[in-house]
Amino acid sequence: MRSVFYIVLISVCIIILVTSCQGKPAYEPVEVKKGYVIIDITGLKDSEPSFYSVKLNKKRIDFFLLRLGKDIESYLDACMKCYPNKKGFRADGFYLICKYCNERYPLDSLQKGIGSCYPIPLKGYLEGKLYKIDIKTLEKAEKFF
Numbered sequence: 001m002r003s004v005f006y007i008v009l010i011s012v013c014i015i016i017l018v019t020s021c022q023g024k025p026a027y028e029p030v031e032v033k034k035g036y037v038i039i040d041i042t043g044l045k046d047s048e049p050s051f052y053s054v055k056l057n058k059k060r061i062d063f064f065l066l067r068l069g070k071d072i073e074s075y076l077d078a079c080m081k082c083y084p085n086k087k088g089f090r091a092d093g094f095y096l097i098c099k100y101c102n103e104r105y106p107l108d109s110l111q112k113g114i115g116s117c118y119p120i121p122l123k124g125y126l127e128g129k130l131y132k133i134d135i136k137t138l139e140k141a142e143k144f145f
Helices: 001-022 107-112 135-144
Strands: 034-038 051-056 059-068 070-077 089-092 095-098 103-107 118-119 125-127 132-134
Touching: 034 051, 051 135, 059 089, 059 107, 059 135, 070 107, 070 132, 070 135, 089 103, 095 107, 132 135
Parallel strands: none
Antiparallel strands: 034 132, 051 059, 059 070, 070 118, 089 095, 095 103, 125 132
């Protein structure tokens, strides 16, 4: 009887360990206002991606903003090649790394989109200290999530 208890206990621990390591982390949630996702960029750090999530049509769309000097860039947290695996990216120093295939890109070369595994650009624009992304642009990105 005691061995059955330990087998069940070990099985539960393995299930918890495996399921807790899957999926993407929760990012800072943003809301839709007047047809746009609007993010105050004053808190963005240079050369450090800031990740966000927005809920659209019962899907979570993850994306990130990147400040490089005076420029602000935005990308989906999904790559052209590996998006079916739903892993996204992580930052490591001055590099962005695909969590699925481990491909690394210098942050200042993301706009070039060289290779098959690169973050998908997300069109947005700066208006004063606010970065705006049209909800229609995000709705088109749902297929990657």
